[in-house]
Amino acid sequence: MVELTVPYESRMEEAHAFKEAKYLELTKELKKDGYEAKEEEKERKEEKKEEDKEEEEEEEEEEEEEKERKKEKEEEEKEDKKKEEIEEEEIEEEEKEEEKEKRVT
Structure with a gap:
């Protein structure tokens, strides 16, 4: 029975090590995804x-x-x-001259 316990413990350690490695890998991927998301957000803000x-x-x-x-x-x-003022002045002068001519004749 002692022989069965050692392989069981060994398998448990391997399983635990595998789970821990998988956890670290997933955590690393999540961090990477989070970093990439932050970078993308930063780029969007700059744009x-x-x-x-x-x-x-x-x-x-x-x-x-x-x-x-x-x-x-x-x-x-x-x-x-x-221009309008100048034209009006010219018209007034012409009228005055016409009046003068009328008076003279």
Whole structure:
């Protein structure tokens, strides 16, 4: 009976060693998977930051373009207004000259 106990204990030790090795292997894989998941999450965050930054830059460019368009429009309106004023003055001068001519004749 003593002979049966030794192989049994030996088999139990082997089984325990196998289970422990398997546990360590699985733990290592889980850690690796966790690390990879963290790296992927980190990469996604960096990509999102870059996308957000690009969007912000595009918005700033659009705002600058809008400001430039407004400025150009205001300048055009000022020029148009000046032209109108000049035309009105010319018309008034012509009318005055016509009145003078009418008075003279």
